[in-house]
Amino acid sequence: MTEPITDADEAIRRALLDAELPPLLAALATATGDPKLLPDHLRPSTINRLVPQGGYSLEQQQEARTLALAALAGLRDARIPAGPEAADGGGMLDAAVRFLVGTAPERYLPLLADELAALDDPSAPGWHKDDLAADRPFHVVIIGAGMSGLLAGYRLGQAGVPYTIIEKNDDVGGTWLENTYPGCRVDVSSHLYNYSFFEHDGWPGYFSTQDVLLDYFRQFADRNGLREHIRFGTEVLAAGFDGAARAWTLRVRTPDGGTELLGAQAVISAVGQLNRPSYPRIDGRDDFAGPSFHSARWDHGIDLRGKRVAVIGTGASAFQFVPEIAGTAGSLVIFQRTPPWLGPTPDYHAPVADGLRWLFRHVPGYAQWYRFWLFAGSVEGGLPAVEVDPAWPGGERSVSAANDERRALLTAYLDHLFDGRPDLLRAAVPGYPPGAKRMLRDNGVWAAALKRDDVELVTDPISHITASGIATAEGEYEADVIVYATGFSASDFLIPMTVTGRDGADLHKRWNGDARAYLGMTVPGFPNLFLMYGPNTNIVVNGSIIFFSECEAHYIVECLRALLAGGHGALECREDVHDAYNEVIDAANGQRAWGVSSVRSWYKNASGRVSQNWPFTLMEYWERTRRPDLGDYHLL
Numbered sequence: 001m002t003e004p005i006t007d008a009d010e011a012i013r014r015a016l017l018d019a020e021l022p023p024l025l026a027a028l029a030t031a032t033g034d035p036k037l038l039p040d041h042l043r044p045s046t047i048n049r050l051v052p053q054g055g056y057s058l059e060q061q062q063e064a065r066t067l068a069l070a071a072l073a074g075l076r077d078a079r080i081p082a083g084p085e086a087a088d089g090g091g092m093l094d095a096a097v098r099f100l101v102g103t104a105p106e107r108y109l110p111l112l113a114d115e116l117a118a119l120d121d122p123s124a125p126g127w128h129k130d131d132l133a134a135d136r137p138f139h140v141v142i143i144g145a146g147m148s149g150l151l152a153g154y155r156l157g158q159a160g161v162p163y164t165i166i167e168k169n170d171d172v173g174g175t176w177l178e179n180t181y182p183g184c185r186v187d188v189s190s191h192l193y194n195y196s197f198f199e200h201d202g203w204p205g206y207f208s209t210q211d212v213l214l215d216y217f218r219q220f221a222d223r224n225g226l227r228e229h230i231r232f233g234t235e236v237l238a239a240g241f242d243g244a245a246r247a248w249t250l251r252v253r254t255p256d257g258g259t260e261l262l263g264a265q266a267v268i269s270a271v272g273q274l275n276r277p278s279y280p281r282i283d284g285r286d287d288f289a290g291p292s293f294h295s296a297r298w299d300h301g302i303d304l305r306g307k308r309v310a311v312i313g314t315g316a317s318a319f320q321f322v323p324e325i326a327g328t329a330g331s332l333v334i335f336q337r338t339p340p341w342l343g344p345t346p347d348y349h350a351p352v353a354d355g356l357r358w359l360f361r362h363v364p365g366y367a368q369w370y371r372f373w374l375f376a377g378s379v380e381g382g383l384p385a386v387e388v389d390p391a392w393p394g395g396e397r398s399v400s401a402a403n404d405e406r407r408a409l410l411t412a413y414l415d416h417l418f419d420g421r422p423d424l425l426r427a428a429v430p431g432y433p434p435g436a437k438r439m440l441r442d443n444g445v446w447a448a449a450l451k452r453d454d455v456e457l458v459t460d461p462i463s464h465i466t467a468s469g470i471a472t473a474e475g476e477y478e479a480d481v482i483v484y485a486t487g488f489s490a491s492d493f494l495i496p497m498t499v500t501g502r503d504g505a506d507l508h509k510r511w512n513g514d515a516r517a518y519l520g521m522t523v524p525g526f527p528n529l530f531l532m533y534g535p536n537t538n539i540v541v542n543g544s545i546i547f548f549s550e551c552e553a554h555y556i557v558e559c560l561r562a563l564l565a566g567g568h569g570a571l572e573c574r575e576d577v578h579d580a581y582n583e584v585i586d587a588a589n590g591q592r593a594w595g596v597s598s599v600r601s602w603y604k605n606a607s608g609r610v611s612q613n614w615p616f617t618l619m620e621y622w623e624r625t626r627r628p629d630l631g632d633y634h635l636l
């Protein structure tokens with residue numbers, strides 16, 4: 001609920017300096033019903049989030065602030081009490097949506113409308129098991145209590161479907177529980193990286209730190225009574241489908257080290273992609289005499305003060321913790337194999353500005369419109385800049401004119417960051433197209449750390465690890481501690497569980513290191529097994545992965561509805577449907593920077609196929625997951 005406005009004009013004027021103006025006008029128009037707040041000449045010229053304030057000129061910004069001040073003073077003087085979220089005063093909702101996203105394709109409007117109504121939870125199951133099959137025993141086991149598993153549990157709870165979540169850790173949160181390295185934070189806007197229907201009271205930063213996100217997911221679990229469904233400290237070892245019983249049996253390791261069998265009519269795997277640490281195969285790794293640990297298993301018991309610390313890797317994790325430990329460690333030596341592209345993000349570490357917070361608290365619906373605005377810009381996000389133009393002769397430099405333009409901008413940014421350090425600049429400019437590997441958000445702290453006298457960047461390949469440090473062909477770098485910032489076994493989906501489907505089929509044998517699924521969720525031969533954040537559902541240049549989890553949870557719950565309503569035992573994806581779908585995915589990934597570039601990345605599996613990424617917009621996934629087409633499945 002918003003708070004009534006009591007502030008003087010001057011205070012409101014100050015707050016407006018921090019406003020994101022286009023969604024503010026939309027919020028005020030719907031709160032007041034005044035169409036004059038949406039004049040044609042203040043329609044944003046773009047929804048691209050790389051362009052500040054929707055492309056408003058300074059004059060347009062000034063005019064928008066003047067209009068907003070008048071509207072806010074009006075709300076204050078009329079003593080409009082705390083109102084509902086996203087009111088639709090005077091039927092302005094449609095006009096405000098079109099005002100904001102008039103540049104978006106018409107096809108996006110249903111998705112955007114859904115998104116705007118998020119707090120009303122339009123994706124909540126509109127059914128209850130008691131109304132469909134009250135007496136049918138139907139229990140679902142969800143594996144993992146991270147962001148996706150909690151969501152699946154919440155949705156099943158809404159539909160009255162009994163469920164248990166099996167979680168190997170002792171708390172909820174998944175990746176946000178496990179990654180505690182210094183400086184850990186998300187690189188998607190806080191106001192987007194959350195469940196659309198579960199608002200945060202007030203994000204402290206534009207990009208949330210790990211502790212804030214962990215707290216958010218804990219609150220989600222606590223406020224919705226999810227913990228009572230979770231068995232903590234319990235790990236699924238194996239899951240097998242019994243064709244006669246149309247049911248799964250899961251073998252789990254219990255907290256006391258014993259094993260137990262659990263039955264389920266359906267299984268939802270929500271184990272994540274980026275959670276099994278990957279340690280490099282480097283000779284001599286076991287010879288190192290000092291302490292060493294992976295960034296995702298940060299050993300807070302080791303005091304780095306004054307120590308010589310060696311870091312292997314320069315991906316997203318190293319990028320966040322290196323600036324934090326530089327200056328604390330006695331010295332740092334960083335081994336870089338491939339440099340990342342850096343996306344300038346000045347407010348990456350900034351707290352949400354006071355004025356913006358004030359507006360969230362006082363303008364009915366502004367938080368929702370703000371989220372909507374971020375979301376609208378992320379439906380395509382950076383996709384157009386990573387699409388391959390087959391006629392473009394860019395090689396490993398760039399994949400299209402737009403991509404080349406991005407390269408030029410990002411290179412200019414690197415020039416600026418490493419001004420005066422040609423050695424670092426040479427090492428920093430990637431030899432692959434922007435988007436082929438994960439781009440990192442940057443506010444300058446990485447370059448500042450690398451420029452320190454007590455920090456050294458090594459680009460010579462590591463030859464081996466010794467008892468006292470890390471050796472390259474050029475010599476040895478002595479170290480007291482080694483930190484492996486070497487990422488995760490992302491393409492090893494569902495490992496190390498054994499999963500046996502119909503007729504004894506083994507999931508890992510079927511995949512043979514090349515995981516595929518239909519819509520990332522269902523696999524032929526594995527009835528009533530659903531994967532969340534499965535193969536080819538990772539997005540890297542557009543949006544928040546939580547959006548995908550919401551689509552998946554919705555689709556899975558709709559599948560269960562179909563089973564319960566139709567009296568079917570199980571559903572199993574058709575092989576031809578699965579294959580045709582994967583052909584489309586592969587063809588599209590082959591037309592993205594990450595598919596054509598030969599650069600190494602966790603988007604690809606050992607065979608070189610892009611098994612992680614979704615190559616399309618958010619829109620396509622949303623459309624495909626609204627309702628299962630039962631024609632895609634064998635009904636058992």
Ligand code: NAP
Binds near residue numbers: 185281
């Ligand atoms: P990563 O991106 O896979 O980076 C691993 C790093 O280790 C790379 O620099 C890699 O070099 C290097 N490496 C691996 N094996 C090596 C070897 N044998 N010798 C030398 N270097 C080696 O892993 P990450 O940094 O943990 O990030 C993984 C993903 O997690 C991110 O892309 C992101 O999706 C997510 N994440 C997100 C955030 C965030 O939201 N801000 C933070 C952390 C992680 P090559 O590049 O040459 O392979």
